[in-house]
Amino acid sequence: MKDISTIIFRLTLTCLVAALIMGGSFIVTNRAKQHNQQVNEQKVMLSLLGYSAAKPAPASLALHPVYRYLVTEQDVQTLGYLVPVAGGATDAFALVTIALDGKFVARHDLRLAPEKAEQAKERLQAVQTAVGSGKTIQYADQTIIVTDNGQRQAYLLPGEFPGFKTFVKVILALDPGFTVLGLEIMEHEEDPGLGGEIVQDYFKNQFRGKPYEALKKLGVVKEPLPDEYRGALEAGKTGRLGPEEVARIQEQYKDHDIYALTGATISSRSVTNGVKGIVKKFAYRIAFLDRVLAEQRIVVPF
Amino acid sequence: MATDKSNLQLVVNGILNENPIFRLVLSMCPAVGISTTVMNGIMLGVAVLFVQVFSSCTISLVKNWIHPRIRIPTYTLTIATWVTVIDMVLAAYLPEAYAKMGIFVKLIVAFAIITMRLEMFASKENLTHSFWDGVGMGLGFMVGMMAIGFVRELLGLGTILGYDVLGFRPLLFFILPLAGFFCVGLMMGFFNYIETRYKRVKQG
Numbered sequence: 001m002k003d004i005s006t007i008i009f010r011l012t013l014t015c016l017v018a019a020l021i022m023g024g025s026f027i028v029t030n031r032a033k034q035h036n037q038q039v040n041e042q043k044v045m046l047s048l049l050g051y052s053a054a055k056p057a058p059a060s061l062a063l064h065p066v067y068r069y070l071v072t073e074q075d076v077q078t079l080g081y082l083v084p085v086a087g088g089a090t091d092a093f094a095l096v097t098i099a100l101d102g103k104f105v106a107r108h109d110l111r112l113a114p115e116k117a118e119q120a121k122e123r124l125q126a127v128q129t130a131v132g133s134g135k136t137i138q139y140a141d142q143t144i145i146v147t148d149n150g151q152r153q154a155y156l157l158p159g160e161f162p163g164f165k166t167f168v169k170v171i172l173a174l175d176p177g178f179t180v181l182g183l184e185i186m187e188h189e190e191d192p193g194l195g196g197e198i199v200q201d202y203f204k205n206q207f208r209g210k211p212y213e214a215l216k217k218l219g220v221v222k223e224p225l226p227d228e229y230r231g232a233l234e235a236g237k238t239g240r241l242g243p244e245e246v247a248r249i250q251e252q253y254k255d256h257d258i259y260a261l262t263g264a265t266i267s268s269r270s271v272t273n274g275v276k277g278i279v280k281k282f283a284y285r286i287a288f289l290d291r292v293l294a295e296q297r298i299v300v301p302f
Numbered sequence: 303m304a305t306d307k308s309n310l311q312l313v314v315n316g317i318l319n320e321n322p323i324f325r326l327v328l329s330m331c332p333a334v335g336i337s338t339t340v341m342n343g344i345m346l347g348v349a350v351l352f353v354q355v356f357s358s359c360t361i362s363l364v365k366n367w368i369h370p371r372i373r374i375p376t377y378t379l380t381i382a383t384w385v386t387v388i389d390m391v392l393a394a395y396l397p398e399a400y401a402k403m404g405i406f407v408k409l410i411v412a413f414a415i416i417t418m419r420l421e422m423f424a425s426k427e428n429l430t431h432s433f434w435d436g437v438g439m440g441l442g443f444m445v446g447m448m449a450i451g452f453v454r455e456l457l458g459l460g461t462i463l464g465y466d467v468l469g470f471r472p473l474l475f476f477i478l479p480l481a482g483f484f485c486v487g488l489m490m491g492f493f494n495y496i497e498t499r500y501k502r503v504k505q506g
Contacts, residue, residue, distance in 0.1 A: 192336065
């Protein structure tokens with residue numbers, strides 16, 4: 001009996017000390033970690049748009065995040081889009097709710113400082129206050145609409161889909177006609193050497209330049225990747241082929257299915273289907289959103 | 303039972319006489335699962351080295367206060383704490399390294415080699431010895447992983463450290479988890495063979 005009380009006491013003490021150490025280092029490091037993630041995401045987004053340290057983005061380029069929420073009120077679900085409102089103060093946002101069949105439901109104006117809008121928690125709070133009680137709000141996803149001098153240049157879609165083992169997180173860049181500009185894998189847990197190859201240029205760059213029409217029925221083929229195509233896909237790294245050459249080869253293969261990775265057909269197929277799903281759903285939703293914004297004369301900066 | 307070995311001997315001991323993979327046959331799950339490339343071996347080796355050294359030192363410091371009945375939970379907690387702290391620090395201050403090493407660091411909590419070393423060595427020895435033993439074990443693990451990774455990467459992918467050496471992929475089978483068993487088994491046999499030959503030659 002004496003032993004048990006000592007054991008309980010010591011084990012509790014050990015756990016407490018461990019918790020203190022871990023909690024302490026979490027508090028110290030968390031801010032830097034989040035900052036790193038944001039910086040990294042920003043960098044990836046710009047690189048997907050074709051900008052880098054050597055070719056910085058012009059000042060006229062602007063990224064406008066649009067957040068999508070699921071609004072549920074007594075079993076009725078609507079989609080709420082949090083959009084920035086143009087022509088006023090920078091903290092003017094509007095939550096536009098749209099029924100699932102695309103009909104406009106309501107508009108709620110809210111004020112939210114842009115830096116606060118980036119914080120998921122404070123944003124959700126602001127949205128909740130704007131729609132009022134009695135409705136449940138659930139965050140769905142985010143779309144970043146890129147404009148250059150007010151002209152739509154591209155869409156950036158962070159998204160995730162199931163891979164071979166667990167979720168694969170990606171950022172996808174589309175041009176206004178839904179042609180893929182680029183794909184970047186942010187997080188994955190595929191097998192190293194097999195499915196892990198999805199991060200390689202010769203796989204992920206295959207999506208680049210695929211038009212919406214081809215994407216809708218995109219499949220995976222188990223064929224060896226042609227050398228010429230591989231050269232074009234890896235041109236960014238090797239620098240062997242000129243941009244015109246790369247564009248020519250890309251054009252040639254633009255309607256071709258995705259060449260599967262050797263030994264990782266499931267991962268290849270999941271990424272292909274995942275990308276397809278993201279684009280199709282997005283194209284469907286943005287059409288509704290654009291129509292509603294135009295009908296309701298909501299002026300947005302994009 | 304204090305060890306009579308010098309610090310250097312402790313380090314060499316971890317790499318050769320008591321190599322975690324080929325001699326102690328511990329932590330075989332990662333050795334088989336992750337050792338597909340040399341780079342993976344180095345990354346996991348570095349991660350193990352840090353966790354082993356930190357945990358060994360911690361246990362060595364608090365060894366007099368650990369109740370014998372709960373020593374294993376205490377070791378596990380210590381390892382888990384260090385793994386979590388290293389993971390968070392890497393993510394915060396060395397994002398580039400973390401992007402490559404992140405998944406390896408998280409794997410370490412369940413490594414038998416670290417718990418075993420705490421039980422066999424750090425809980426009986428002083429701080430300096432525990433430190434050098436941790437370094438030796440970490441390096442030994444890294445060397446073992448790199449050796450397996452070398453064979454598997456060369457035979458499976460035809461590359462070494464990502465550089466194309468063969469120009470083709472001889473046996474893709476070698477990067478599948480199953481081949482890890484073959485590889486480890488054959489290499490262990492090979493090293494045992496060398497050792498027996500060496501001893502026989504030495505005896506004349």
